Amino acid sequence: MMRSSGALALLALALPAAAQEARVVTTLDTGWRFLNDDAPDAHVPTFDDAQWPVVSVPHTWNRVGYYHHALGGTNSAETVDKRQGAGWYRLHFPTPPASAGKRHWLEFDAASRVAKIWLNGTYLGEHRGGFSRFRLDATAAMRASGDNVLVVRVDNSQPKADGPTADVLPLTGDFFVHGGLYRPVRLVSTAPLHIDLADFGGPGIRATTASASTDNASIDVAVRVANDGTRPAKASVRIALVDADGREAAATTVPTTLAAGKGGEVTARLDVAKPHLWQGTTAPYLYDLIVQVVQANGAISDALRQPYGIRTMAFDPDRGFLLNGQPYRLRGVGYHQDRDGKGWAISREDVAEDIATLREMGANSIRLTHYQHGQDVHDLANRAGMVVWDEIPLVSAWTLGGKREADPALVANAKAQLTELIRQNENHAASAIWGIANEVDFGNSLPAFLTGGTDGKELDPLPLLAELQAVAKREDPSRPTALATCCEGRLFGSDIEIPITAPAADLGGANRYFGWYFGAAGDLGPHLDGLRAKRPQQPLAVTEYGAGGALTIHTDNVMGAPVDSRGAAQPEEYESYIHETALAQLDARPWLYATWLWNSFDFATTVRTEGDAQDINTKGIIAYDHKTRKDAFYFYKANWNPAPMVHITGKRYANRAYRVTDIKVYSNTSSTDLMLNGRSLGAKSDCPQKICVWSGVTLDEGTNALVARGSHSGGMVEDQAAWTLAPETARVMVIDAGALVAGKGNGRVLGSDNWFEGGSATSLDTPANYGKPSVPAEIGGTQERDALATYRTGSFAYNVPVPAGRYRVTLWFATSSTQQPGTFEVKSGNKTLLRQFQPTIPTEKAVAEAKRFTIAAQDRIALDFVAGAGDARVSMIEIERLR
Known part of the structure; x- marks a missing residue:
C-alpha cells in the first residue's frame, strides 16, 4: 500500500x-x-x-468499445461499462x-x-x-x-445544463x-521549509532555455519556496545542472529570507559551456536539474530533481519547425490515453510500449489530444526525443442548454486547466506548443452529437480564446500557442456560418478529412495552399487527417464506391489509400511545420457504430489493443523509418474473391522481389512512396503463398502472406456492383465493385449516421439482398479479365418503387445484350430480376452499359465459366 x-x-x-x-x-x-x-x-x-x-x-470502472471479432482487443458487449456518474x-x-x-x-x-x-x-x-x-x-x-x-x-457525469459537471x-x-x-x-x-507544492500541480520550479548553441547556453530558473513554519527562515536555494556522467555543468546558490507562513520566488541564470543539445530523436540528451533548499545551518530541507533538455524551438511560415536553429520536420500522430481492457488506467509500461511502437513507425512527434496527458508520456517523450503538442479539453463546445455565452465558471475552469497544463509541463524538453482549443469553429455546421442544445449560429468562440491566449502568454511566453480548426475554407451550404478562429493563436493547425467526411482525397494539398495564402505569416500544420480502417473489412478497389464514414463500409485498404494520397501532398509542402495523422491507436467513443466495431473510433493505424498493426502503419514505417523493411498488404483479406488481383508491398529497400508459390513475379526498384505494386497477378486455385524479399546493402528482409482462392470462387466470379465492400454472399464469396470505368455507385439502403446504423431496404426475388442493395448507374463499362473460354454472364437489377422510368442498353463488344431495357418498377418493396447470357472471351469480358431514356444500372454481375 x-x-x-x-x-x-x-x-x-x-x-x-x-x-x-x-x-x-x-x-x-x-x-x-x-x-x-x-x-x-x-x-x-x-x-x-x-x-x-x-x-x-x-x-x-469504465470499459468502453469492442470489436465484432477476435482481433485487436478483448472487450466485449458483456464486459463494457459505460456508466458515468x-x-x-x-x-x-x-x-x-x-x-x-x-x-x-x-x-x-x-x-x-x-x-x-x-x-x-x-x-x-x-x-x-x-x-x-x-x-x-x-x-x-x-x-x-x-x-x-x-x-x-x-x-465523471456527462456535462449538462445545471448538472454537477456543467x-x-x-x-x-x-x-x-x-x-x-x-x-x-x-x-x-x-x-516546513520546502519547494512550493501549491503550484497548480507543478514542481514549483520553472526552467527556460533563454539561448543555446553548441558553444554555450543560458537557462533561466525560477524556484518557488514556501515557509510553512512559525518563524522567519533564512535559507539559500542551490541550483545545479548535472550532465549524464554526473558532472556539474553549471551551478549557483541564491540566498533568500522568508517570513513565517509565507512563500517567495528566487531566480537565477545558469550559463553552460559547450552544452549537449537536445536534438530530438537523433540525440535526446538530458541533463538533471537539481534544486536544493538549504537552511541556515546547512541542512537540506527539501530537494527536487528533474530531467532537463537544452534546446531552442522556433516556427517559421516558410521554413517550418526549427530545432536548435535547423529545419526539423515534425511527422507525428494524435494520441489518446485509453486502451482495450484498461480504459484510462494505464501504466508507465503501457505508455513506454506506445512510445516504442511509434518510434518503430518512425514518428518523431505526438499531439497529445484532447486534454492534458500524464507525466509518464511527457517523461518518455523527453527521453525518446519526441516533440509534443500539449492541449486543454476545450473541444467543439463551450456552452450548454442553449446559452450563447460561456458561463463565468466555465471560463474560469478553462483558464485553470490551461494554467495547470503549463505549470506541470513547461520544464519538459519535448513540450513545444500549448494547444488552447480543438474544433471550436464548427459554427452552425456542428454535428448532431456535439450540439449540446444549440444551433451554433450566434456562438462566438473568440472572446474565450482571447482570454486563454492571454493566460498562455502570461504563464509561458517562451512557447507558442496553437489551435486546431475543422471548417475554415471548406465548402458548405449558404446557410452555414463558420467563425474564423485561426488568428486567435500563434500557430495554425488544420483538422481536414478530405476523402473521408468531405471532398476528394486529392483536395487536401490545394486546400492547404488556400489556407496559407490567407495568412502567409502564420506557420501552418495539419493536426488531423486520416480515415477509419476495419481489421476484418476489405475491398478489391478503393474507388468502387464512396466510403461510408458513418457506417460499416470502412475497409482497411481505404484507410491506407487516404494515408498514401495525403502523405504525397504533405511531403510536397515543406513549409508545413508539422503533420499529425489521426490517429495512432483506435480509441473509445460512444457516438460511433462503425466498421466492425461498437463505440470505437477506428481511425487508428494500430488497433485498440495497441499491438495489432494495420497496413497503414507499415506504409509510414517504410517512409519514416530508414531501417530496411518490406510488408505485404492485405494479409487479413485472406479468402480472396477474384482470381486476378493487384498485390501491393510497402518496401524501403533498393530492390524488392515478389514470389507466388515459389515463382518470381519480378523485382521492382525504388518504388514511389515506397509502394511497390504488381498489377494483374493471376492467383492459383487453392493456396497462394506470397513472399516479398527486399535487398539492401546489409542483406535481405522478408515478409510472407497466405491467401486462398476457393475452387468455386475461381469458377464463378461475382461482382457486387456499386459496393466498396462486397455484401455477404449466400454461401459464397462476393467481390466488391471492380474493373469498371465511369458511372457512379449508390444504394437502396438508408445510410448510417453517428451511432445510428443504416436501414436496409427490403428486396424481393433474391437471396443476395446485401449485394443487390448497391448498384452502379449512369453510362459505364466493365472490362473483366478472364481466361479464354465460354462464360455464362448473369446481370442482376434491383429496383425500388421510387425509380423513374427510363430505358438503357447493355452491349458486349459488337453484340447488344439488352436493347431499350427497363427493369421492373415495383409498386411496393424493391424487387430483383436477372438476365442471363452466354459470352465467348479470349482474355476479358467487356460489358458496356449505355444510358438511353434513363440511366443504365446494374446491381450484381455473375460470371461463371462453362466447362
Missing part, C-alpha cells in the same frame, strides 16, 4: 545523504476499496466499506514514521472528472478537471501516528471520459 517512490532512488545518485530524507514520497496504490455507485455517507471515517471490492490505483474510493494508510513537524500533501495525478477529498473526516477540498495533477495540504488532518482514512468521491471541460467530444483515480496517488511529506 505504501511504497517509496522511485524518484528518491534517482535523487540519491546526485544528492547528499541528508537530502534523501528531506522529501519523502509514498505511493498509495494498493488496498483501496471502491464503490461503483454513490454513497453519501462514505466520507465518515467509521463508514463500513467491508463489502466494497478491493482495487489498485490507477483504476477506472459518482464513484467512491476509501483507503486506510499509516502515518509515515518520523512525521513530527513535517508537512503532508496528498498528490493526485488525475481524478476524473470532479473529485472531492476527505482525510479522517476532514474535508480537504475539491478539484474540477479530470486530467491535471493536483495537491491538497493534508497536514492538519493527518494523525500524528497510526491509521488514516482517505476518502475520495469522483464524478462547468468542467470537456463539455463534449468524440471520445469517452472515463471515471476514477486513473493515475497514481501519493503522499508527499516535506520539512
